[in-house]
Every structure is written in structure tokens, then in C-alpha cells.
Ligand SMILES: NC(=O)c1ccc[n+]([C@@H]2O[C@H](COP(=O)([O-])OP(=O)(O)OC[C@H]3O[C@@H](n4cnc5c(N)ncnc54)[C@H](O)[C@@H]3O)[C@@H](O)[C@H]2O)c1
């Protein structure tokens with residue numbers, strides 16, 4: 001396995017990877033995008049911080065690529081769309097640099113109130129200047145925090161310790177969490193109207209891009225102080241420069257920029273009251289140790305086929321959850337493969353119902369496992385990352401229901417697939433016994449008891465007349481096909497019955513033809529569970 005580390009991560013992260021058997025590590029710090037493109041032909045994983053980008057061009061140049069790891073939070077330097085299409089898992093390390101970035105934000109906040117960098121520059125130039133550097137206190141001032149996630153919350157705690165009044169704007173922040181953090185959750189307009197300081201801690205999205213601009217500055221108090229240690233482009237840089245010139249913004253602190261590195265010609269460099277740092281939020285020994293080791297471990301884990309805890313484009317799952325979900329993942333996967341092989345090729349709707357104990361579980365990983373099972377015989381290279389995309393491409397709409405059905409089983413998965421003529425097919429499955437073996441409990445509304453850890457299932461529909469079991473047994477025996485299990489079911493005497501035989505090997509075409517030739521046989525399907 002070859003892992004390319006494009007940006008410098010902590011030595012312990014690199015060492016961890018070097019210590020793993022069969023892992024080759026290539027460190028390519030400071031390479032240009034073009035150089036990286038030329039290095040990825042045989043890499044299995046790429047690790048970046050914020051300097052290098054994993055573009056579509058790089059992804060296209062890396063046919064073996066399976067995982068991209070970001071040592072940090074923001075993944076705007078990774079083409080998630082292109083990665084997802086290829087089934088490449090993208091993961092980050094949220095949390096590892098939260099404190100570092102919150103502390104840098106506070107440093108900027110203090111420097112916007114007390115012009116320490118500017119005073120220091122004059123001291124270094126041999127001067128002793130006091131008058132120009134009168135500051136302002138944080139105590140009893142109002143701070144507006146936009147985005148109350150990991151970093152915003154830590155900034156809020158520190159602001160409260162300084163005796164500040166905290167206003168929080170975050171549409172996704174629950175009332176309960178705002179109460180727990182002891183902040184006032186308000187609308188954006190109230191932040192603009194009341195804040196003396198505004199700091200942004202949101203991701204850069206279509207909604208948050210240029211959220212602070214000339215027209216929003218106009219709504220703020222004169223002498224407002226603005227901090228951005230999140231992402232360049234949350235604040236319109238030209239409008240900020242103008243507001244600093246006019247004095248509307250008394251001071252600002254920026255750690256991030258629309259274009260990084262910031263051009264040496266940038267007009268932002270001209271403003272005395274603007275303090276800038278070169279994207280240093282995560283640059284502490286502790287944060288780099290955290291994220292470097294975490295990304296290295298996650299990348300290795302994912303390449304070894306384990307679950308990724310902080311995947312951006314697949315459901316994340318922690319080891320505790322995984323222990324609970326593992327048998328259901330197996331069941332969901334097998335049910336995916338069974339329903340696909342029992343139905344016509346043109347399926348346009350699938351409803352999955354999770355019943356009983358599954359009602360309260362996080363089922364996203366189960367949906368992906370089902371989809372992988374469904375797609376297993378339709379396409380290659382399907383995984384938890386690209387399975388939903390492939391289902392979409394096939395035009396199959398999905399519906400997930402978590403609702404207890406009246407069944408005798410404590411947990412159950414029901415699948416209903418509808419074909420392009422509106423005809424529905426159903427299966428249900430559960431786990432049986434201490435060893436939690438997957439079992440089919442219903443096929444097309446007929447109760448069955450058919451283990452899913454067989455190699456093949458022969459699924460027959462026949463008129464309910466005597467002699468069918470004998471005929472099937474005779475034909476299978478003639479073709480040396482060993483029956484491992486048989487489940488018979490009918491809804492009405494003399495109606496259409498269902499017969500599912502577990503088989504140790506694949507029935508050849510002649511055996512199927514002989515059984516089908518019997519006039520009472522109304523339908524026959526072979527389900528291949530081999531390797532499923
Ligand atoms: N300067 C650095 O070196 C550095 C380091 C780490 C993180 N970051 C950046 O800091 C930012 C915050 O990181 P985090 O770890 O706290 O992320 P997070 O996901 O924990 O928090 C982001 C918060 O923004 C909120 N949000 C989303 N859309 C919003 C909107 N339209 N209006 C208001 N709030 C909105 C979310 O609800 C969430 O609470 C990110 O942009 C991240 O990339 C920068």
C-alpha cells in the first residue's frame with residue numbers, strides 16, 4: 001500500500017504509517033499541484049493539510065486511490081464530488097485543532113481590542129508611542145459569534161470568562177445546546193445591531209460566502225471589530241478593506257484568505273488596523289500531534305477495510321456502534337443481494353423498513369450495506385461511498401422507514417421493491433439465536449424460514465399439489481446438488497406455494513430446465529449468496 005503525504009503532518013503520524021507492515025510512505029511536502037499529479041499513479045491514499053488540493057485532475061491520475069485524509073477540519077481543498085463518484089472515502093479529523101483555533105481567535109480578538117502587534121512593531125523600530133495605542137476592553141462588551149460548532153462554542157466559553165455578553169447566530173444550533181452553553185441564540189440582524197465584536201466560525205458554503213459585506217457592515221455599530229479564523233471568503237475582503245479605511249470597522253483580525261498564500265501585492269497588507277496571520281489556526285504542537293496521528297490511523301484503518309470514524313462522504317461509525325451494528329450490516333447486505341436476484345432488472349423504488357429494536361438505531365450504515373448488497377451483482381467497485389450515487393444513476397428511488405411492524409421477531413428488516421410496471425416484491429429478514437445468524441422470514445408475503453448463510457438459494461413458486469418436493473429432490477440429487485435446508489410455505493391450501501432450498505453448489509442450467517419443465521412450477525430463481 002502506498003500512501004502519499006502531500007503536506008507536512010506530525011512525525012508520530014508519519015512514523016505510525018511507516019511502522020505498518022506493507023505500507024510505503026512517500027512524503028512530498030511543498031510539491032506543486034502538477035508535481036503531485038505526476039506522483040499519484042500508484043498511490044492508495046493521499047493525506048493533505050490545507051496547502052495541497054486533491055483536485056479532480058489528481059483523482060483522475062490516481063486509479064488505485066481509495067482514501068483521502070485531511071489532517072484538519074475544512075475539506076474545501078478536496079473535490080468531494082469527484083472522490084465520491086469514484087468511491088474514494090474522504091475523511092477529516094474534526095476536533096483535533098478546535099482548541100488551537102479557538103485560542104488563536106481569542107488572540108486576534110484581544111489584538112483587535114489592544115493593538116499589540118502594531119505597538120510591538122514600533123518598539124522594534126526604536127520608538128516609544130503610547131497615545132496611538134489606546135485600546136478597548138472586552139469586559140461587558142457584546143460579541144456576536146456566527147457558527148456555534150466546535151470552535152465557536154470554545155470561543156463562547158472564553159468570551160464568557162472575559163465577562164462578555166455572547167450572542168450566537170447558528171440556524172442549526174438547538175435551544176437546548178444554546179442553554180447548555182449559556183449563550184443567547186439570536187437572529188443575524190440582532191448580532192449586526194448589537195455586537196461590538198463579530199467572529200465567524202462557519203464552513204464556507206453558498207449561504208455563508210461573503211456573509212459579511214458592505215451592506216451588512218452598514219447595519220453594524222460604528223467601530224465594530226471583526227475576526228475571521230474560519231475560512232477566507234466568509235467576509236468580502238474588498239468590502240472589509242473599504243470599511244477599515246472608512247473607520248466603520250475599527251479593527252480586524254484575519255487568519256484565512258480567499259486566496260492562500262495571500263499575494264504579496266494584496267491591498268489587505270496596507271491596513272494598520274488589520275492584523276493578519278498566515279492560516280495559523282491549527283498551528284500548535286498539540287493540534288498537529290492530534291490531527292497528524294488521527295489522520296494516519298484513520299487512513300490506515302480504512303485501507304485495511306475498517307470503518308472510518310470521520311468520513312465526509314460515507315456514514316461514520318464508532319467502534320462501539322460498530323459492535324452493535326455489525327450483525328445487522330451483514331443481514332442488510334444479504335437482503336440487498338437477495339432482493340436484487342429475486343426481482344426483475346428494472347426496479348424503480350425500494351422501501352426499507354426497520355422494525356422492532358432497529359427503530360432506535362442509527363440505520364444509515366445499514367442502508368449503505370443494503371445498497372452494496374443490491375449492487376454487488378450489477379456493478380463492480382461499489383462501496384459505502386458511491387453506493388447511493390450508483391442507485392441514483394440506476395433511477396432507483398429509496399425510502400427509509402423506522403417503524404415497528406407487528407411481527408414475532410424482536411428486530412426485522414423489510415424490503416419492498418417495485419418494478420417499472422408497479423408490481424411489488426417483498427422480503428423480510430432477522431437475526432436468529434446467540435450467534436445472530438441472518439435468516440429470511442418472508443418472501444413475497446409468504447412466511448419462510450430460510451438461513452441466509454447458505455451458498456445458493458433455489459426459490460421456487462409452484463401450485464400447491466402433492467409430489468413437488470419429491471420431484472425437486474430427485475432432480476437435484478440426479479445433478480449431485482446437496483440440499484442444506486428446505487423451507488416450504490403457502491398462504492392457502494391448493495394456492496401458490498413457495499419452496500426455498502439452500503444448496504451447497506450452483507445448480508447448472510439442465511437441472512433448472514428439468515425443474516421448470518414440471519407444469520406445476522410457476523417461477524424459479526437461483527440466488528447466489530456465495531461470498532456475500
Ligand atoms: N484557521 C484554521 O486553521 C482553522 C482550523 C480549524 C477549523 N477551521 C475552520 O473553522 C470553521 C469552524 O470549524 P468547526 O470545527 O467549529 O466546525 P463545526 O462544523 O463544528 O461548526 C460549524 C458551525 O457552523 C454552523 N453553520 C453552518 N451554516 C451556518 C450558517 N449559514 N450560519 C451560521 N452558522 C452556520 C454549523 O451549524 C456549525 O455549528 C470551519 O470553516 C473550519 O474549516 C479553521
Ligand SMILES: O=C(O)CC[C@@H](O)C(=O)O
Nearest residue numbers: 049050071072073074282
Ligand atoms: O492544516 C492547517 O494548517 C489548517 C487546518 C484548518 O484550516 C482546518 O480546517 O482544520
